[in-house]
Amino acid sequence: MASVKQVQITFDCAKPERVARFWCEVLGYVVPPPPAGFATWDDYTRTLPPEKQDASFVCSDPAGEGPRLYFQRVPEGKVAKNRVHLDVRVGTGLVGEERLAVLQAECARLVALGAVRDQVLLADEENESCINMRDIEGNEFCLD
Template sequence: MATATATVRQVQVTFDCADPERVARFWCEVLGYVVPPPPEGFGSWADFDASLPPEHQSSAFACVDPTGAGPRLFFQRVPEGKVVKNRVHLDVRVGTGLVGEERVAALEAEGARLEAIGAVHVRLLPADGVDESCLVMQDVEGNEFCLD
């Protein structure tokens, strides 16, 4: 007898953070994502947020790929801060097809752009004969991600 299985149609990536809107807007800038329109009946996200009970205000925010190709990113407020390295991180593909100095230059240029909006340059992992170079960064709350 065949077993029914679910087919995954969409993926959402969820971030735990202290300030959901700030982190979401950072990732909008990194990825070219946008903030979706507020729920029906609200002129802005601020209006929607103000309608929530005080304990739920500013507790979540999201951003989406305007082309619909990438996953929705959801940011939720949690009480605890980041303590250890992320178990999952995003690789932002800015050096695809590039090698050597040309790849490092592209990674460093994008890294500099992101530093201007609050990212932190952690370290360059140089090519090692198996993997090409990548640049380890942190977002505005210290979550690691790679420019790859």
């Protein structure tokens, strides 16, 4: 049986760089350096044919531990609930009011970046609290 070495998460979106930079802020990710021979990504982009300009963008975990995120421009807008979403794990190991306070503080930070808070799901007998959110293009994610 083959073993998986790496996973890349791909986002379909209208404005790849904008969405990528949002997720860099959310996750503490970075934009990798531009290709060799180019001082900036803008310099590189200008060398591409018009239909390829601003068509994709990438960000990655500076520690090399998390998956690479790839953002690709698509012509259609988001029309339905995501079948897959990210859980941003900011409350790991916390419970009760302490967990909820950490989740709410992170929610406020992300709303300031352009995210939208959808719903706070309070702890019950099976699950701890989490907050359902949407990124700047409407993709669902959870603060967990």
